[in-house]
Amino acid sequence: MTETKGKWQLKHSIVLLRVLIGWHFLYEGVIKLYNPDWTSFGYLATAQGPLKPIFLAIAQEPMIGWADTLNWMALMFVGITFLLGIFEKKGALAAIFLLALYYLAHPPFPWLMQVNVEGSYWFVNKNLIELAACMVIYQFPTGQYFGLPYLFNKNKEQTKTETL
Amino acid sequence: MKWTRRDVLKGLGGIPILGAVWWAGAASAVSKNRERAAILEQLNIQPSLPSAVKEISGDPVRVGIIGFGIRGEQLCRALGFATKEWLEEMRLAAEEDPNHSRLKDFMNQDKLNVKLTAVCDVYDVRAKKVIDSFSTEETKIQRFKTYQEMIRSGKVDAVIIATPDHWHAPMAIDALENGIHAYLEKPMTHTVEETYRLKEAAQKSKAVLMVGHQHRQTLSFQTAQDIVSKGVLGHVSLVQTNTNRNDDNGAWNYHIEDEATPQTIDWDLFLGSAPKVPFNKNHFFRWRKWWAYGSGLSGDLLTHDYDRLNCVLQMGIPASVMASGGIYTHNDGRNVPDVLQVNMEFPNFSTGSSQKKGKEKGMTFVYSATLGNNFSRPTVLMGHDGTMELGNRLTIWPDSRSTKYADQIESGKMKPSVPVYQYNPGASVPDAVSSATSQYFADKGLMWTYINGARVDSTFLHLREWLSCSRNGGEVSCGINEGFDEAISAHMAGLSVKLGRRIEWDRTEQRIVPIEGIDFDEVLLSGM
Numbered sequence: 001m002t003e004t005k006g007k008w009q010l011k012h013s014i015v016l017l018r019v020l021i022g023w024h025f026l027y028e029g030v031i032k033l034y035n036p037d038w039t040s041f042g043y044l045a046t047a048q049g050p051l052k053p054i055f056l057a058i059a060q061e062p063m064i065g066w067a068d069t070l071n072w073m074a075l076m077f078v079g080i081t082f083l084l085g086i087f088e089k090k091g092a093l094a095a096i097f098l099l100a101l102y103y104l105a106h107p108p109f110p111w112l113m114q115v116n117v118e119g120s121y122w123f124v125n126k127n128l129i130e131l132a133a134c135m136v137i138y139q140f141p142t143g144q145y146f147g148l149p150y151l152f153n154k155n156k157e158q159t160k161t162e163t164l
Numbered sequence: 165m166k167w168t169r170r171d172v173l174k175g176l177g178g179i180p181i182l183g184a185v186w187w188a189g190a191a192s193a194v195s196k197n198r199e200r201a202a203i204l205e206q207l208n209i210q211p212s213l214p215s216a217v218k219e220i221s222g223d224p225v226r227v228g229i230i231g232f233g234i235r236g237e238q239l240c241r242a243l244g245f246a247t248k249e250w251l252e253e254m255r256l257a258a259e260e261d262p263n264h265s266r267l268k269d270f271m272n273q274d275k276l277n278v279k280l281t282a283v284c285d286v287y288d289v290r291a292k293k294v295i296d297s298f299s300t301e302e303t304k305i306q307r308f309k310t311y312q313e314m315i316r317s318g319k320v321d322a323v324i325i326a327t328p329d330h331w332h333a334p335m336a337i338d339a340l341e342n343g344i345h346a347y348l349e350k351p352m353t354h355t356v357e358e359t360y361r362l363k364e365a366a367q368k369s370k371a372v373l374m375v376g377h378q379h380r381q382t383l384s385f386q387t388a389q390d391i392v393s394k395g396v397l398g399h400v401s402l403v404q405t406n407t408n409r410n411d412d413n414g415a416w417n418y419h420i421e422d423e424a425t426p427q428t429i430d431w432d433l434f435l436g437s438a439p440k441v442p443f444n445k446n447h448f449f450r451w452r453k454w455w456a457y458g459s460g461l462s463g464d465l466l467t468h469d470y471d472r473l474n475c476v477l478q479m480g481i482p483a484s485v486m487a488s489g490g491i492y493t494h495n496d497g498r499n500v501p502d503v504l505q506v507n508m509e510f511p512n513f514s515t516g517s518s519q520k521k522g523k524e525k526g527m528t529f530v531y532s533a534t535l536g537n538n539f540s541r542p543t544v545l546m547g548h549d550g551t552m553e554l555g556n557r558l559t560i561w562p563d564s565r566s567t568k569y570a571d572q573i574e575s576g577k578m579k580p581s582v583p584v585y586q587y588n589p590g591a592s593v594p595d596a597v598s599s600a601t602s603q604y605f606a607d608k609g610l611m612w613t614y615i616n617g618a619r620v621d622s623t624f625l626h627l628r629e630w631l632s633c634s635r636n637g638g639e640v641s642c643g644i645n646e647g648f649d650e651a652i653s654a655h656m657a658g659l660s661v662k663l664g665r666r667i668e669w670d671r672t673e674q675r676i677v678p679i680e681g682i683d684f685d686e687v688l689l690s691g692m
């Protein structure tokens with residue numbers, strides 16, 4: 001019984017995590033989509049750390065246009081998959097990839113200058129934590145419990161019993 | 165298949181969240197865009213496009229370079245001629261730092277229809293460098309001992325003058341009188357008297373004179389003109405410009421070369437009209453530190469800042485100037501101040517007013533300089549309705565007590581802490597500027613401007629305009645009138661700091677108001 005209850009709580013916690021991260025990604029994507037002047041140029045051009053040359057190269061024309069478009073599309077893809085509970089594993093992989101890029105563009109290493117960041121970090125920052133959370137979502141897909149797949153879940157009854 | 169309420173909640177619950185988040189994001193972005201568009205529409209600022217320059221057609225313009233020091237070498241590069249040593253140095257710099265784009269910028273620079281045919285330099289090493297680097301099979305560069313010989317040789321159509329200040333006017337006057345086009349470095353002249361003689365020569369001559377204030381080619385400055393004329397800032401009562409430097413190079417302690425000896429330098433020719441002193445390498449390489457050959461901060465750097473603002477505001481010569489300063493950071497035998505404060509008064513000048521008629525009139529232009537601190541104070545134009553930071557970028561903040569924007573500030577549509585306008589033509593180009601002095605010039609729009617996102621040397625554009633006008637006619641952007649304003653204003657500052665008194669300009673008589681018993685030119689040429 002305790003185990004079932006623990007599982008029930010875990011599932012709901014992961015659903016909550018998924019919805020919150022989806023919310024965050026979707027909002028970031030929509031804001032960029034609806035602002036024609038938005039560009040990741042500043043973020044990329046001030047990149048730090050070992051991959052700096054790569055980010056600087058992306059900040060150049062014509063790469064920057066592609067980078068901007070792919071960025072908001074990927075953000076929205078993650079947001080939609082997480083909120084609707086469909087293709088959430090693919091969404092989680094996309095999210096991990098994006099967050100890894102954000103982390104590496106401005107890694108919170110003590111020997112690097114920290115630009116474009118809020119808060120105080122030492123190796124670990126919020127991007128890295130969100131990335132780890134997406135790994136959990138990848139490991140435990142929850143679309144079956146909350147999301148479109150729930151409607152088409154043949155084992156719904158069983159699931160229901162289980163969750164009780 | 166029948167769906168229970170639980171099914172709908174758990175299956176479709178994500179959809180309203182998705183819709184809400186999407187709506188919130190879109191609404192926020194769209195309303196911000198709309199507010200921004202409304203402000204921009206109200207400001208109605210037109211970012212400037214590069215002006216079209218007529219092609220330099222026909223035979224290449226034959227150019228002679230007089231003075232191949234630090235600036236002379238830069239001018240030759242802007243003309244399309246870089247020394248082998250510089251090319252190698254830049255190649256290595258680019259290898260070390262992939263962002264270092266000086267070599268790439270140089271290679272991408274449009275080729276001008278010019279031929280470098282002659283050099284005149286009192287220092288053998290520099291003259292040889294020009295001949296070795298720029299001579300081609302068809303054009304062997306000829307060295308002339310004096311500028312008079314070069315101008316009369318029939319080998320040049322135009323000359324670039326990049327010598328110490330005391331040689332500027334004599335050379336430019338001689339060139340113009342002989343129908344040779346002249347590009348003259350700032351400050352335009354070294355004394356008050358020769359400023360008038362040069363003006364006369366330029367007005368009489370068919371040849372084209374261009375004064376070397378290359379920032380007139382910077383797009384942001386042309387945009388700034390539009391901003392001020394549309395009354396975006398309201399009445400500008402104070403302009404603050406600055407020089408902030410803290411290194412030897414910035415304090416004119418340039419490198420002294422071992423090869424320089426009385427055998428390799430024609431010392432008498434260097435001195436010219438300057439007081440006769442024995443051969444002195446310090447004076448030769450670091451001439452900006454003495455009034456006999458240079459004019460320190462007022463001639464070297466105030467002139468740039470003054471002309472940048474004269475380009476934007478067209479305020480002309482100040483009614484009066486008060487200056488003070490001293491040698492406080494580099495007490496090394498120099499006699500020009502290294503800390504200098506200049507206040508120029510324009511009591512009748514106005515950029516327009518948003519308040520009751522007659523309430524606002526007059527402006528003070530402040531130039532504040534130290535060679536002992538590098539804190540980057542920006543150039544600011546302070547108006548009743550807004551403040552503009554002027555450089556290669558432009559930023560405008562509304563004033564919290566503005567009359568013009570009172571409603572928008574009241575309703576929160578404008579915030580005094582948030583710029584209402586920003587113009588950054590180079591936004592898509594990360595810069596790598598090698599030295600502190602280069603950064604200083606770059607920030608002031610003196611090094612390059614941006615055309616369609618590409619970095620272009622503003623000196624190149626300035627030279628191109630001069631050459632195009634010399635071939636096709638037309639007005640240059642920094643001719644004798646602009647140069648006259650610059651030279652007189654700078655001389656007034658020099659006189660004021662030396663005499664410790666207010667120097668006034670008589671607009672009707674077009675002369676500096678005389679002071680009994682004082683010979684202005686004698687004062688300008690003497691030490692502090």
